[in-house]
Amino acid sequence: EVQLLESGGGLVQPGGSLRLSCAASGFTFSTYAMSWVRQAPGKGLEWVSSISGAGGNTYYADSVKGRFTISRDNSKNTLCLQMNSLRAEDTAQYYCAKERADRILGRWSGWGQGTLVTVSS
């Protein structure tokens, strides 16, 4: 059974940094692309970033490009999102999500329960 467990969320001031982690189990982690998807309070879903199975290719939404960095450690089955220069509009529940294959097509068959990031002074 696919299990994804996010951690690292919390309250941070505008301009600050935060690092999210996602511990994966129940599947061969390195053979699947992984993503972060967020949802602002009371709002819809927004794709944030994706990374290929081997970690060599990374992709970002325009809204976070240059501020966020996605990475993965396949030896530890862990996905990370380093978030810098945080803004109030980054406040959201952040979900770790597993693609159906090592292709980034928005077909996420596994999701964590999310971790809440609040950017406020």
Add this chain to the structure above:
Amino acid sequence: QSALTQPRSVSGSPGQSVTISCTGTSSDVGGYNYVSWYQQHPGKAPKLMIYDVTERPSGVPDRFSGSKSGNTASLTISGLQAEDEADYYCCSYAGSYDVIFGGGTKLTVL
């Protein structure tokens, strides 16, 4: 890329069928057969219901079906059940490793 367009809400009675539309452009929905649909209950993570326009993951009831015509994709839920009440989001690959969502549709089972 702008978000895909979905109706804010739809409703139906138990046993009836409802269809949720998702309108994009030739650069996303119309350009690729990579449209997915997600169901989200309050306070829960999204769940994949349909992928590649028409495909159902294992475990998803066959009451859920997907289709596409031009730049508009649709999710149809037949034989509505109370547990189907949730928010539904469409999602499309938009080329150049970009993925966009619709704004979401709230389904109410009357």
